Amino acid sequence: MKLEYNILWIDNDIQEYIDNGEVGNLNSYLEELGFEPNIVTVEDEAELDNFIYNYKYDLIISDFNLNATTGDKIIEKIREEKGFSTEILFYTAKSNFRDDPDVKERLAFMDRITFHSNRDTFLDKVEKLIRLTLDKLLELNATRGLITAATSDLDVEIEEIVMQLVVQHKKSEDDLRQIVIAKAHTPLQKRLDNFWDRYDSFQSYFPKIDAVKKWEVLRDLLKPLKTQEEIKTFLDGNKTYQTQVIDIRNKFAHAKAIDDNGILKLKGQIEGQDFEFTEDSCVEIRKNLINHKRSIESLRNILNSN
Known part of the structure; x- marks a missing residue:
């Protein structure tokens, strides 16, 4: 990152x-x-x-x-x-x-x-x-690239921790199938009987799902462990991950740099909603990304010490 x-x-x-x-x-x-x-x-x-x-x-x-x-x-x-x-x-x-x-x-x-x-x-x-x-x-166009790369790095971190949890807690094939059915399938995919058979394993399928569902799976796997104070603290702080990381990446992917009365801004629209970013808002975005990065690093250390 x-x-x-x-x-x-x-x-x-x-x-x-x-x-x-x-x-x-x-x-x-x-x-x-x-x-x-x-x-x-x-x-x-x-x-x-x-x-x-x-x-x-x-x-x-x-x-x-x-x-x-x-x-x-x-x-x-x-x-x-x-x-x-x-x-x-x-x-x-x-x-x-x-x-x-x-x-x-x-x-x-x-x-x-x-x-x-x-x-x-x-x-x-x-x-x-x-x-x-x-x-x-x-400069905002460069910042867009930095933030997009940073959010992608966090996405990979979540993938690796989910795989670690699956191994540590010895999830069965049925358990993994239920995770896929509950979180990973779209309504169309749920109607395809052979969908699960297309993949050799959960490990081969999981990286292909979208970032929001990966994040939801991570939280679902951690919730049974929230009797540990450190895990509970992580889950509480991680509630903002979708809005502060995933949604930001999606907005940056749809943003264009424009000159607004001499001020360079990144502006765009998603699902009819306008948004814009300035240098000041990018400072706050970077701070949030660093906080989530450190939180995920701490979670990995906690899991490794268990």
């Missing part, structure tokens, strides 16, 4: 930024924008190889003057070996560090680089750079 925003932060004194709350403030800022922050901090540049291949970073922040090297050499290594074209922010207490001829030469052919030397306004500069990197991502 591409709702994450990945930052690589390199500094020999990174613990100071953690202790004084600046890393936490960036986490909060990204959450307010409707993203799931992942800030990877590296204290020793010698250990950088352990981190640079883990993620496709959206932003790299680096102290320019590290203990064993300079930031531009680190970035040159990352770009050559990893192929990053990521936006980069260098910072340093030395305001004239770019005047060094060697530094100028090394930086001459590097693009997407920002420099900052004022500690008091450092966090503001980082936040502005984050917004810059998000401009294209937050």
Whole structure:
């Protein structure tokens, strides 16, 4: 699910930024924008190889003057070996560090680089750079693709958990047939005697049904377990899944980008009902998707521990 925003932060004194709350403030800022922050901090540049291949970073922040090297050499290594074209922010207490001829030469052919030397306004500069990197991502057509992909990922998660429940609770063939009859068949399919025989198993059939019915089957399989407080909590919070995830995906599939008096919106109509999304509403949608993602991840952990 591409709702994450990945930052690589390199500094020999990174613990100071953690202790004084600046890393936490960036986490909060990204959450307010409707993203799931992942800030990877590296204290020793010698250990950088352990981190640079883990993620496709959206932003790299680096102290320019590290203990064993300079930031531009680190970035040159990352770009050559990893192929990053990521936006980069260098910072340093030395305001004239770019005047060094060697530094100028090394930086001459590097693009997407920002420099900052004022500690008091450092966090503001980082936040502005984050917004810059998000401009294209937050454009509504791109957001539509992100949210559609994210909801599809959740759909797969539900499929996998249903299969896990079927195995864990040793559902018989008759039990599985009843699930199909009760939830998965359309009225037409119920009249087809050979419908069930077309599929080798419930496992081969279940992925083919629509998202709402998959979600209903998941909840039906969990309800007998709601004597467990954690399962009950999940079911209570999951009641909004259809409106906040499935319905949103359906609307985005029918939406078109239009210019409404200078404001870009996604607008459309389903079953005679008009709807529209703006950048602000997309922030709320992303937050809801992250909450459901985390809730489903927690459910998987609960089931795995039983």
